[in-house]
Amino acid sequence: MSDGKRIVLIDTAATATDLAERLRMQGYTVTLARHPSEGARLALSDPPSAVVADLWMPSISGVQLCRLLKAEPATSMVPVILRGPDAPRNHFWSERAGASDYVAQGRMGDLVRTLDRVIAAAPPSDGFFTTFSDEDDIRERIAARLDAALFESVLAAEVRALGTCGEFNRLFDLFSQFAARVTSYRWLAVSTVQPVRFGLHTNPNARDRAEREAAGALGIETSCVSVVVQDEDAFDDEVGPAAIIMPIELGGMQLGKLALAPRAPVDAQTVELVRIIARELAGPIRMATLVEESQRLARIDALTGLLNRRALATIVQTEVARSERYAIPFSFVLLDVDHFKSVNDERGHAAGDAVLAAIGKLLPASSRPTDSVGRWGGEEFVVALSHTNQSGALIAAERLRAAVEGLIVPDGRGGRIPVTASFGVACLVAGDTLESLVDRADRAMYAAKVGGRNRVVVAASDLQAAIPAAVAGAVPLEDVAV
Amino acid sequence: MEMKKRILVVDDSASVRQQVGAVLASAGYDVVEAADGVLGGEAIARMPDLALVICDVNMPNMNGIDMVAAAKSDGKNAALPIVMLTTEGQPGLVEQAKKAGAKGWIVKPFKNEMLIAAVRKLVGS
Numbered sequence: 001m002s003d004g005k006r007i008v009l010i011d012t013a014a015t016a017t018d019l020a021e022r023l024r025m026q027g028y029t030v031t032l033a034r035h036p037s038e039g040a041r042l043a044l045s046d047p048p049s050a051v052v053a054d055l056w057m058p059s060i061s062g063v064q065l066c067r068l069l070k071a072e073p074a075t076s077m078v079p080v081i082l083r084g085p086d087a088p089r090n091h092f093w094s095e096r097a098g099a100s101d102y103v104a105q106g107r108m109g110d111l112v113r114t115l116d117r118v119i120a121a122a123p124p125s126d127g128f129f130t131t132f133s134d135e136d137d138i139r140e141r142i143a144a145r146l147d148a149a150l151f152e153s154v155l156a157a158e159v160r161a162l163g164t165c166g167e168f169n170r171l172f173d174l175f176s177q178f179a180a181r182v183t184s185y186r187w188l189a190v191s192t193v194q195p196v197r198f199g200l201h202t203n204p205n206a207r208d209r210a211e212r213e214a215a216g217a218l219g220i221e222t223s224c225v226s227v228v229v230q231d232e233d234a235f236d237d238e239v240g241p242a243a244i245i246m247p248i249e250l251g252g253m254q255l256g257k258l259a260l261a262p263r264a265p266v267d268a269q270t271v272e273l274v275r276i277i278a279r280e281l282a283g284p285i286r287m288a289t290l291v292e293e294s295q296r297l298a299r300i301d302a303l304t305g306l307l308n309r310r311a312l313a314t315i316v317q318t319e320v321a322r323s324e325r326y327a328i329p330f331s332f333v334l335l336d337v338d339h340f341k342s343v344n345d346e347r348g349h350a351a352g353d354a355v356l357a358a359i360g361k362l363l364p365a366s367s368r369p370t371d372s373v374g375r376w377g378g379e380e381f382v383v384a385l386s387h388t389n390q391s392g393a394l395i396a397a398e399r400l401r402a403a404v405e406g407l408i409v410p411d412g413r414g415g416r417i418p419v420t421a422s423f424g425v426a427c428l429v430a431g432d433t434l435e436s437l438v439d440r441a442d443r444a445m446y447a448a449k450v451g452g453r454n455r456v457v458v459a460a461s462d463l464q465a466a467i468p469a470a471v472a473g474a475v476p477l478e479d480v481a482v
Numbered sequence: 483m484e485m486k487k488r489i490l491v492v493d494d495s496a497s498v499r500q501q502v503g504a505v506l507a508s509a510g511y512d513v514v515e516a517a518d519g520v521l522g523g524e525a526i527a528r529m530p531d532l533a534l535v536i537c538d539v540n541m542p543n544m545n546g547i548d549m550v551a552a553a554k555s556d557g558k559n560a561a562l563p564i565v566m567l568t569t570e571g572q573p574g575l576v577e578q579a580k581k582a583g584a585k586g587w588i589v590k591p592f593k594n595e596m597l598i599a600a601v602r603k604l605v606g607s
Contacts, residue, residue, distance in 0.1 A: 045600070073577045074587070129586040130576060131600050133593040141571070268574060 005029060005119060010039030010053040010065065023052075026112050036060035037138035044074050045131040049119045051075070052111070055084030055094065055102075063097040064142050070098035071145055074130040079118035083111070152276055155182065159280035163287045167295075168192070169227040171288045172199030175281065180233035183273055185260050186240045189214035190248070191224070192256035192285060195292075198224040203236035210234070210261070217243040217259040241266045246278035248285060255285050303353060304360025306381070307374035315372045316384050317434050323386070330386055330428040331393030334441035335400070335421040337379040338453040343417060351411060355379075355419055358409045366403045367396075381421075390427045390458065397423045397456040405454060420454035427458075486512040487533040487605050492522035492549065493567070494541040498590075502536060502567065502597070509598045510607065519544025519552075526553050532562060533605040536588075539568040539575065547579050554583035563604045567592070 006029045009020055020032045031048070033039030036057050043051050051069060055062040062082045069075040079100040084090050086104035094102035100118040103111045132138055158178055165171045172190055179188050180201070187210035188201040198220050202210035207230060215222040243261045247254055258278040262270050299311035307315070316332065323330035337343075337355060344352040356379065363373045363381060372384040383400065385393055401423055409417040424445025426437050440459035448457040489511050493499050496517075503513040514529065516522040520543045526532060535553075539546040546566055553559045563585040566576075576587050588600060 045596070046603070071573050073573060073580045126580075127585065128580050129600070130571075131586065131588040131592070131596055133589070133591060133596050137571075137589060268572070 005115075006048040007031070007115070008033060008039055008043045008048045008051045010036055010051065010057070010062075012036070012054060012057045022108060023112075023115075028115070035135070036062075036065050037135040037142075040065055040068055040138045040142075041132050041135055043069060043078065044072055045129050047075050047078050047125050047127070047129060049122070049125075050079045050081060050100075050115055052081045052083065052115070055082045055090055060139065060142055062099075063093050064146065066094070066097040066099050067149070068138070068142050068145055072130055074128050077123055077125070079122050081111070081114055081118065155273065155276050156280045159277050160283055162281075163284040165284070166288065166291045168197050168199070168285070168288045168292065171284055172201075172227050173229050175199075175284075176201035176229045177233070179260070179277065182277075183260070183270055184235060184263050186210065186235050186237050186263060187214055187261045188234065189218055189259045190256060190281070190285075191218040191220045191259075192248075192289070193254070195289070196220070196224050197226045197256075199227045199229070200225060201229040201231075201234050203232060203234040204230040205236040206234075213243065213261060214259055217245055217261075218257050235263055237263060240264055244271055244274045246274055248278050248282045250282040250286050255282055255289075301360075301375040303356055304375050305357075306360050306363065307372065309374065309376050312372060312374035312376065312382055312384070313434060316382075316437075319372070319384060319386055320428065320432060320434055320437065323428055324430070324432070328387055329389035329392075330384075331388045331390065331396075332426045332428075332437045332441050333383040333385065333393060333397050333400070333423060334376065334426075334438070334445050335381050335383070335397075335404070335423045336445055336449070338420045338422055338449075340379040347411060347417065351409075351417060352379075354412075355409050355417060358407055358419070359404065359421075362403055362407055363400065366400055371396075390425070393425050393427060394456060394458065397425050401454065401456055422448035422453050423456040424448060425456060425458045486510060488512040488514060488529065488531055489601070489605075490514050490516060490522065490525055490529070490532050490535045491537075492516045492519065492525075492535065492541070492546065493538040494518050495538070498538070498567075505594045505597055506601065509601070511601070518542050519546060519549035522546075522549050523552050526559060526562070527556075530558070534601060535562065535564040536567050536601075537564055537584075539566055539570050539579070547575070547582050547584075550579060550584050551582040565600065565604070567597075 005027060007023060008031050010033045011019060012034060016032060020030045023030045031042055033042055037060060039053065053062045053065055066080045066082060069078060069080055082094040082099045082102050083105050091102045101114045103114050162171055162174050165174055176188055190199045200211060200214050211222050241262050241264050243259045245257060245259045248256045248258055258281060260274050299307060301308040319330055340352065343355055359381060363383060367373050367383055370386050374382050376382045385396055404419055404421045407419045409419055411417045422445055424441040426440035426444060444457040444459040448455045489506055491499050491502050491513060494517055499515045503515060506513050514525065516525045518541045522537060526535060537546040537549060550564050565586040565588060566579050566584050567588045567590060569590045571589050579587060585604065586600065
């Protein structure tokens with residue numbers, strides 16, 4: 001039936017009638033429009049089987065026309081074929097505009113084959129139509145769609161640019177600054193899963209209420225709040241319309257949710273805006289998670305879960321500088337597992353790893369939260385003691401020595417691997433650097449090895465300074481002397 | 483002589499009802515009117531012989547899209563074509579009307595011959 005192949009041909013070229021005639025000879029019912037807005041109006045008011053349009057036309061391009069037809073419910077399922085010069089970028093833009101295909105001008109055979117293919121693949125029309133009386137309306141609609149597309153792409157680009165900001169708290173802060181400029185709200189909140197995070201932007205006068213409402217909207221505990229941005233950019237209206245909640249998804253995976261409590265009145269544009277920014281926020285959130293994870297991995301020794309040497313050196317350097325400036329005592333304990341090589345040689349590397357991992361668990365558990373504990377390398381560990389003088393450091397080191405000695409590491413054959421370590425202690429003196437401190441601790445530790453292992457030794461140069469009397473009581477003298 | 487086909491015009495503006503009614507009457511149709519979605523729904527229920535309903539979107543009491551949805555939820559009206567006639571035109575709203583079961587959407591202001599052409603296509607002369 002010929003009505004099953006009804007084509008609206010939109011062609012502004014002089015040869016249009018020839019083309020229309022040739023298509024009729026192929027069995028199509030052809031309505032020829034000599035202007036794009038006329039063609040759009042015809043297609044919308046009586047949706048055909050397919051629309052064929054030129055890519056380049058005066059006033060409205062085929063790409064714009066195609067976008068309009070794809071956005072309108074009456075023609076969204078009608079296949080559109082664009083025609084024009086055969087160049088890869090034309091194929092690209094046609095595809096991006098939602099065209100079913102792009103056919104090079106003058107290829108009649110290609111056009112007919114493509115028409116038959118796309119018409120056969122299209123779902124049957126339900127006959128829904130949209131009638132515009134005036135072709136100016138069509139032009140206005142295309143202009144409005146261009147504005148909407150520009151609006152969306154600008155929003156998208158702004159949100160995507162936040163992908164470079166690195167970690168979640170900073171991302172949320174910048175995101176809330178951006179959001180407050182494009183819409184007004186009582187509060188704005190983002191929650192994520194894996195890891196669980198919850199950012200809230202609120203007016204300082206309304207923080208408690210906003211926190212409660214946002215947690216309720218996102219289905220998360222208020223205790224999960226990881227960052228709260230408080231400023232006057234969020235409004236302190238007592239009440240307002242229900243929160244707009246959008247999922248934040250990336251490749252089918254839900255990363256979290258965005259909730260925004262709008263101010264009245266809520267229009268369709270606000271909902272659309274929240275939808276766009278939630279969609280675009282997925283990339284930056286994923287990026288922030290990856291950056292945070294890689295920063296964490298870069299700081300952590302995989303085997304022991306302790307800080308690695310680089311992270312530890314950074315912390316100790318800062319502590320050294322601070323302690324020197326404010327004349328605060330600071331001590332550095334270096335310990336080396338005794339006879340570690342023979343554990344590895346005689347019991348295998350898995351046993352050696354088990355010893356290191358066990359010490360990795362023991363050291364933080366036996367230290368204060370303000371101490372920095374890390375693996376210095378190989379079987380060497382560091383405990384950096386802030387606000388700790390020589391006597392305190394000796395007490396701490398002796399406690400650690402005893403704890404290591406008491407460590408029970410199963411050898412996997414029903415027995416236990418005996419573990420001890422030798423400790424070198426260096427205390428900060430004027431002019432010290434990380435290197436000089438490490439060097440003295442290393443020498444003291446070596447002295448502990450030479451002295452019989454499983455003991456604590458204070459660096460020699462430190463001993464020349466007066467040792468407080470309390471130390472002698474805390475540590476056997478033969479262990480302290482080199 | 484064959485009975486004139488009957489068209490219901492639902493609009494809260496009396497002048498629009500009059501204008502649309504006059505155009506349709508001049509084309510040979512019998513026109514009945516209703517002033518909002520609730521009254522329109524009642525008229526549809528009361529008059530099983532309606533050939534077409536032309537309906538505004540923004541109206542008090544019940545809007546046009548809700549009226550379409552309510553009418554279409556009754557199986558008796560499955561074949562009754564309903565067309566929206568409105569100054570609105572956002573694709574989102576048009577989509578809602580389509581989903582609710584409307585047959586078409588005519589954007590105001592309309593040209594008389596286009597309105598008549600659309601009506602003829604749906605119900606015949």
